[in-house]
Amino acid sequence: xxxxxxxxxxxxxxxxxxxxxxxxxxxxxxxxxxxxxxxxxxxxxxxxxxxxxxxxxxxxxxxxxxxxxxxxxxxxxxxxxxxxxxxxxxxxxxxxxxxxxxxxxxxxxxxxxxxxxxxxxxxxxxxxxxxxxxxxxxxxxxxxxxxxxxxxxxxxxxxxxxxxxxxxxxxxxxxxxxxxxxxxxxxxxxxxxxxxxxxxxxxxxxxxxxxxxxxxxxxxxxxxxxxxxxxxxxxxxxxxxxxxxxxxxxxxxxxxxxxxxxxxxxxxxxxxxxxxxxxxxxxxxxxxxxxxxxxxxxxxxxxxxxxxxxxxxxxxxxxxxxxxxxxxxxxxxxxxxxxxx
Numbered sequence: 001x002x003x004x005x006x007x008x009x010x011x012x013x014x015x016x017x018x019x020x021x022x023x024x025x026x027x028x029x030x031x032x033x034x035x036x037x038x039x040x041x042x043x044x045x046x047x048x049x050x051x052x053x054x055x056x057x058x059x060x061x062x063x064x065x066x067x068x069x070x071x072x073x074x075x076x077x078x079x080x081x082x083x084x085x086x087x088x089x090x091x092x093x094x095x096x097x098x099x100x101x102x103x104x105x106x107x108x109x110x111x112x113x114x115x116x117x118x119x120x121x122x123x124x125x126x127x128x129x130x131x132x133x134x135x136x137x138x139x140x141x142x143x144x145x146x147x148x149x150x151x152x153x154x155x156x157x158x159x160x161x162x163x164x165x166x167x168x169x170x171x172x173x174x175x176x177x178x179x180x181x182x183x184x185x186x187x188x189x190x191x192x193x194x195x196x197x198x199x200x201x202x203x204x205x206x207x208x209x210x211x212x213x214x215x216x217x218x219x220x221x222x223x224x225x226x227x228x229x230x231x232x233x234x235x236x237x238x239x240x241x242x243x244x245x246x247x248x249x250x251x252x253x254x255x256x257x258x259x260x261x262x263x264x265x266x267x268x269x270x271x272x273x274x275x276x277x278x279x280x281x282x283x284x285x286x287x288x289x290x291x292x293x294x295x296x297x298x299x300x301x302x303x304x305x306x307x308x309x310x311x312x313x314x315x316x317x318x319x320x321x322x323x324x325x326x327x328x329x330x331x332x333x334x335x336x337x338x339x340x341x
Contacts, residue, residue, distance in 0.1 A: 029067045029194075036060050054084035055094035062101045069225065071259050077102050093122030093129065100132035104139075107262050109290055112136035116149075127157035134165050138172075141292035143322060159189045160199070171206065172293060174323025180206045213239050226252040226265055233273075249273045267298045276305040293319050301332045309339040 040057040044050060058081035065073035081102065084095040100115035116133035123129050130153035137146035150169055153162045163186035170179035183206055187199035201219075204210075216232035233248035249269050256266045267282035283302035287295045300315035316333045 030064065033060055033064050033067065037064065049087055051084045051088035051092060052094060054080050054087065055092065055098050058084060058095065058098040059101065062098060062105055065105060065259075067223065069255050069259060074102065074106060074259075091122050093119050093126060096122055097126065097128050097132055100129075100136065104132060104135045106259075107139075107264075107289075109136045109139040113140060113142075120149075125156060127153050127159075127162060130156065131161055131165065138169070139292055139294070140290045141295075143172075158185075160186045160191070160195050163189060164199070164202070167202070167206070171326075172322055172324045174325050176206060176325075210235075220248075224251075224255075226255050226262065229255070230265070230269060246273060264294055264298050267302055271298075271301050271305045276302070280306050291318075293322055293324050297326075297329050297332060300336060304332065304336050304339065309336050312336045313340065 037057060037060045040053055040060065043053050044057065047053065058077045058079075061073040061077035061080060065071065065077065077098065081095050081098045084098070085092055088095070096115050096119035100112045100119055103109070103112035103115055112132060113136040116129060116136050119126065119129035119132060130149045133149040134146050134153060137143075137149060146169065150162070150165055154166060156162075163182050167179045167182035167186065170176070170182060180203065183199055183203045187196060187203060190196040190199055201215075213235045216228065216235045219228045220232045229248045229252035233245040233252070236242075236245035236248065249272075253266060253269055253274070256262050256269075263282040263286040267279050267286060270276070270279035270282060280302040283295070283298040287299050296315045297319035300312040300319060303309070303312035303315065313336055316336050319329055320333065
């Protein structure tokens with residue numbers, strides 16, 4: 001039983017924002033989510049005081065925003081969740097989870113943490129509530145708090161959502177064998193071809209196998225997220241197609257500006273493919289909100305490309321302090337150290 005095995009002491013027992021949720025083909029999932037939204041809207045026309053249905057509608061629009069990258073769904077989610085909380089302001093765990101998921105999606109991690117804590121209080125046996133908290137605390141750099149919430153999530157529901165988060169947690173600590181073990185468990189727990197595809201992709205990455213140009217082209221066709229666009233751009237660069245690569249980076253930046261909130265990814269794109277001064281502005285804005293290993297790396301790299309490597313080094317030290325050995329992070333660190341020799 002998972003409840004008897006401490007997360008950080010087990011190697012293959014647990015052997016994810018990252019990888020918190022599997023990316024599914026936009027057309028397939030959008031259709032299903034849209035039908036769900038329409039069904040809930042029809043229900044609410046009949047019973048407009050149903051707080052639970054408003055919370056479900058809000059959560060559905062958060063998911064629609066994730067798969068369509070249309071910021072209008074954030075507005076619709078906000079309205080639905082606000083109405084749910086107006087009708088039931090206290091002990092409304094489902095609405096708290098929805099508000100937390102929305103805040104995580106918009107990279108307002110401090111708010112997501114607060115909503116996640118309220119959700120856990122209202123629904124202490126909800127793995128979803130713990131997942132909101134894991135994602136927020138990880139991004140805020142609260143490693144100890146994220147570990148506790150992750151263990152609780154694994155205790156409650158050892159499945160794809162919890163195993164992928166465990167894999168991500170282990171990866172951030174440089175514990176790659178355990179990360180691969182957790183992702184393998186996620187793959188074994190997958191209940192759909194889309195979940196399995198997601199797990200295989202990240203398992204390949206953990207094992208040092210990068211996708212082919214066709215792999216990333218297919219990914220972008222299914223789910224054109226900023227993350228996938230950047231990976232596709234890097235594959236195009238590697239294939240000697242810099243103009244096509246730049247188009248992917250530009251599209252990723254356009255999406256980030258439209259969705260709002262993700263200054264971290266924007267900083268890294270701008271540092272490598274845009275304006276160094278803009279990269280530093282993005283990184284500083286994100287650092288003011290959260291001091292995680294992710295933002296530390298972004299600050300280090302932005303300072304370096306602005307020829308301020310001595311200032312970059314302390315941030316680079318923080319980026320690898322937990323044991324994170326991401327190839328890009330190590331590339332940034334080596335360049336910083338090399339410029340100071």
